[in-house]
Amino acid sequence: MQERPLRRAASPPPRRWSGELVRHSRLNSEHFPEPTRNIRNIIRQYQQPTRLSEPLRKEGGKVFVKKMDPHEEAMMILKRQMAVAPPPPSLMPKETVAMVKPVTKRPPRVTLAPSRSPVRVAMPVIVSRDLPAQEEQIQTQLHRRFSEEFYTYCNVPWKIYIRKEVFYPKDNFNHPLLLDLIFRQIFNDTLSDTCVRISPEERQRMRSLFAANKLDSFSPVADESVKKEIVRMARDSWEVYFSRLFPATGSVGTGVQILAVSHTGIKLLRLIKGTNMPGEQLRVLRTYSYADVLFVTMPSRNMLEFNLISEKLILFSPKAAQVKAMIDYFITEIKKDSQYVVAVKNHVAMDSSQLSFHKGDIVHLQPLEHPKKDYYYGYVVRKKLMYLEELKRGTPDFGWKFGAIHGRSGLFPMDYVQPVAAPDFVHLPADKKEEPKNKRGKVAASAAVAAAVASTAMARELDRKGEDTPTGSDSADKAAEASGELPRDGALPAGPSTMMDFARKYFRGAQKPTSDSFKQKSKKGRDVPGMAEKLKFTKSPIQESLIEFTDSSMSKMAVEAFQAVMKFMGDHPLKGQTELDIVCVILKMCGDHEALRDEVYCQVIRQVTGNASSKTDSSQKGWRLLYILTAYYKCSEVFRPHLLSFLQEVCSSPGLHFQGIAKACEQNLKKTFQCGGRTRFPSSMELKAMVAGRSAKRQLFLLPGGIEKHLKIKTCSVALDAVEELCDEMGLHRPEAFDEYIIFVVSSRGQNVRPLSRREYILDVATEMERVDPNYTFWCRRVIWMQPLKFDNELYVTAHYNQVLPDYLKGLFNVFPPVKPSDQQLQQIAKLAALQHRAKDSLYLPTVREAQDYIPPQFCRMQHIQSWFNMVMQHMQQVQALSAHQARAQFLGLVSAFPMFGSSFFYIQSCSNTTIASPCILAVNQNGLNFLNKETHELMVMFSLKEVQSARTQQPSAGSSYPYVELTLGDVMSQSVTQLQLDQGLELCRVIATHMESLLFAREKRLTLPPSEITLL
Template sequence: MPKYNDNVQMLGISHSGVRLIKRTRTSTTDTLQVIETFLLEEILHVSNVRVHTIDIRIPGKRITLHSHRARKIKQMIEIFSKETGQISCFARAIRDHHSRLSQPDCLTFRTGDVIKISKLRPMPDGWLYGAIDNREGHVPVDHVRIISQQELCKKHGKTSPLTSSDPLKSSSLGSLSGSRTFSEMITSASMDINNESRPTHRDMSPVCTLPGTYSMMEYALQNFKIPHRRKGKKSWKNSEWTWNDYSDLIKWSKTPIQAPLLRQTSSEMARTARQCFIAIMRFMGDHSMGKGQSEIDCIYYLLKLTNNKSSKADSLKRGWSLLSVVTNYFIPNEALRPYVLKYINDNITNSNKEAQTCLKHYNQTIKYGGRKNVPSKSEIDATSNGRNSKRQTLLLPGGLPITIQTQPSMVIGDCISQVCDRLNITNLLEQDEYSIYVISSEHTSRLLNPTEYILDILSECLRTNIGEYHFIVKRLLWYFLPLKFDNELFINSMYNQIMPDYLDGTMIIVQKHEFTDERVQEISLLAALHHYTSKKVALPSMREVKYLLPTALLALKSVRPQDWTSYVHQKFKTIESLSILEAKIKVLTILQTWPLFGTTFYTVQYIDHLSVSSPCLIGISKNGLLFLDKETHESLFSIPFNDIISIRRHQNTVDIKYGSLTQPNLIQCQIDKAQDMVALTGRYLSLIAQNRPERKNDHKTYNDPISTIL
């Protein structure tokens, strides 16, 4: 490159600026020395005045360079300038601003000063970050307006805008045309911000994004209607709107909006938008209630986020309360979603617990789809008064009460997690073995889906007037065995759930209508332990022994009642040194070694299998499906879970496909409670799949315990 002056021999271009460089060569060294540097933002104009000549204009200086690559240099400067223009722009002060002792970070400037605005530094709504020469600081948005290329050139003595025949027609400031509004200068909402591919010059449309990321001001510029220009304002000398005019649209107002704020709002929605806004103001206490209206009526309307600076002391708090209710039911559309998240996160402080609640509700709604039932008046009153938790009593097996703290966004799965924490069950997959039922005084019960909201269930119970009801926690799956006895509450709940099944005789296998002596002694010990856990110190009578034995044994004549009583008395004398808790642990330790421990049984009325006679029992355990003799509980046929291809239910008929995929076997059977049987099988299959080594690191997912059809 020919010399620009006696020293400059080379030109360097990067995002940080343009450098004029001198190259010095000696016999031993070859060095580069930067003679002068200027920023890309300082370039006012760049053009090829001749084929091999490039002219660069910066404030107070004109640089002319001669090179056979002049056209290429011009294109490179324009490309880098455009990319640099994405992180900064210029604004002109429309009124004076002086920093105060209480605002040391603010920038002082006078009307007419040109300020360089940084777009990378995140700032709260209503503020920008700018610099004048070597001074920098916070700039209030209502004190400045974006200036165009023409205005900036005019300030430095150039009257015409940049022109060029090159496809890249403007420098970094060429995007700020004086005829463009703010809403035209921001990035399109449909742009893929995650696209990391380098755009071509055809894709590089002139844009000016706002500083920070996803501020409400940015959303307003992208989506709000441009208001009708107000005439008669002396300070307005052109058609540009200031930042202040848009910021007014997202600030608190003492009067309701007269028209929808969003663009392309249909005429049918205009009236609804005004009603929603008035309802929000009424809930927040900024507008008088209509005749016969209450706070709960206001909840039915959508919330439009605002910078609330109401003169009423509790208006802001009530606004956040309203937002916490709305985010528990709905999530914003994809365009508004990032702005809502940023707005909430920007307002999360130790003192603003309402914002933290909003974020929690938002995340739960994203995960579970939002609540379905309208909140009760008592819930609205509690939310308005800042009470976001409620004590709820659940019942463990045996009627053991356990109290948890429920919140509006909690689902049944969260309640199960709280209960499991109290039981010292930390494995998330093991927590999936537990479920919650709601049981009414009319003895009707319903198994609750882990994704249902607890307060939706409560409001449903109140609305249907089912009378007295209870939430019962039970263990449905028995995959993670053996049991661990490191928590007293866990031991008591397991004991209370297992003993009724044991006394019903479902765990007993009777071979040839007889018991071995070893099994007789074991059952006698269990009877003695069970009697001991009821805190009875006297030996049980023959009548009492009858209720300590499984019902299946009472019909057997191989052991007489007198013999059972004698055996139980002998065992009772050997356990008197145990504590009640130790006695329960001993019972559970013995029972979990039995083959049918942890098996759930259903009655099969009919089955089309040669080796299985009807009626029979089907048992579901961690080992698969077991078909058992109804009387003796001896195993007739089994299907491991790994062999199951599908299970489909048609009313009470269940089709089970198993074996090879190419030549599957099919069993049809009619089962009482077929829906529950299919659902339980599905939960076992899901748990087994999640517990595989390659799936252990996957996120926890809930499966519908009622409608799982494989």
């Protein structure tokens, strides 16, 4: 084979050197020793590590080392070419390694010995031409760049191409150079008929797009928007083009020859003969999305087992390891932001609160805002305390998840499902060449669907499809919409957030499919024609939803919801229905279909804007309906700033009516985002009051001792609001004090006591209890005694005295030794009896019977009653000068020194722990769980709060009780379950949880203090 001609490539002109020119040295040629015929030396040379910096070029065939110096050989070839003389026949074999080492500018001077003894240098490495069976391992060296002249081959029969093979998760093509390279790749492959990755139909559609944009082989110049359109079309609609192809075979008869892995999933392919053109084409036999793939295993070296939702797929490939690694990476990245799980086995619900599904069903995870009937009630300690009745998305739900499928929702065990990639449920009709976009290039229609289902993450992901790098203001607007959070001062995020802006983005027909639809708008942002009319009152029912839904059934339900809105406002006949019926219909539709909530909000806002109804109270009823909606359901995070902006605009406009109710709607919405929203439909009495403009009622609350307090309860008042108001009357204003009190609802003449969550709505509980026991009462009681006692507020002292006194008279604060107490203890008991009598503010001295009632029975039996009476009368002379308030304060001060003061006591009927003798008394305080002897009240077993990992019981139906509580005790490594039988299971769980919250809060506060303050502690 003749030597390939060498071409001298031009480089910048060299600088003049003042010194002597350095000529070619024999040292260069001495780096290439003579070939040896000794086989052992050849093997030894092959095994030596690479230590030379000469570049090696690897090709097929055998390798021999040149005898001639490469520089001299190159110069000789150039001279022959200039003389147009045929090159002499080469004595070298077909494949050689061309080693060309340029001469540096200032090589070191080397003096050679006369004997010309060879210099000791490392032997060159002979590169093997045998490739491994699986994959060719190539290692090269990086050489420094020379600024002088160099030599290269010309007229070679090969070319090197760089291609975009596959799109990885979160890949984009924002960079102009990257976009241009991918565009040119698609352009060249489309015009060529040799690319087997493109089907004839795909090639024809792309050529039509080229023609529409006036692109051909002579003028492949396109602006950035056209390039992005072409790249998106190839990425999203071409089946095989952006895929990595692996050789694969399946079972006999399947015909699988190739496995394609791409950003959309995996495809099974085979080669077929072309129909309209010569050569072969790829045919897709089967497609699986990543939502269908559970996991991939390798039972053997070349075997792949795909565990799919409904089947198993077996393939054989010499690249099995690479296939598995690539698919695992795709699935892992896609699952990170997914809110979906796939069922790995059937689940049959045991009750109405659970969700049934079949293996392979995809379940959408949703937050569980409120407790369900017969579900566990209590708490579990993780990094923070989690209430089981207030499970939230994104937190470990302790073996249970809450989700929805096919319009049904409920709880299900976590071990029945596993995470899966989100299904491609957001799509547009296939006849649209391009999705409608707004002025920032965002995918408006698809994002509207994501907004309607309150999926901010999905909306943000769809917005990324625009592939535009936002400006500073755009980034702020996008971040504000994505987070849905408001600054602490309540101000709206920067950027447009009006209803008109939301309509431009997400309403039906808001965008045009052409890329220059917004070029016709003025710089001032003129509204899309007809969009303003969709935000104004209409007398006629709508025929389709305001927000564009790809699901036609959602649009039909939106039409029904709009008719219900018109009926409630009096603009449409009721047809035998009442206003309560209409409100329940609207609330039920929004509860069953979360995607409708934004739509219904927009419908009500439309009907109260520019209301021109013949009914004088139409607008007022519309605002009343909006008031009810904001109390029950959250809007999506995307719609939230627009809705708040609308309400705040009405509040701040002095010329507009309904400023007061607009402010109430704003407060309701913020409380709904904070507490989850009302759960029970309003009663007829409550609805009549709201329609009449009365949004609050007087509700009776009882403090210990039966002290009555009537509080003003609004539609969205929660238990924490009632606690804060009662504490304010007792002179407590710090949040730490609020956490020590709990609201209880008592029914069935005191037989059933249920503590309320701080975020539980008072009117929801009232509506529920009125159906069970109209004589229910709300009580407020202190359960934690971390804050010091204060005696300046009479209501505070009286309420605490009334709460402590019954436990004292039962002897729960004292330990009763087998021997008679000391005289000092007896005198203290007598003084406490005298203080009790003075606390009644009685004008008379106590009788013997009264004195006996003031002493705990366990102490009263230790000596004769007359002796007790004499001791009490002695102390009465000392306390007679005190007022009733002072007597109560002294009583609290003395009792607070008892060991079990500040405890909540529960009577335990039986216990599964053999170390605890039952029946017994459980005292819960800041030290932990103290199990006391029933008779002597001596401490038998104590568990610190750190050891209590969870407390669970079942929330009973109204009017009933569940007599068991399960306590998980121990640490992370070793835990045991103790089951307690008692009548106040719910109360016990709530009291322990409140203590745990206080402990965790104090620990977190201590860890976040500066080092100096930690030292002080």
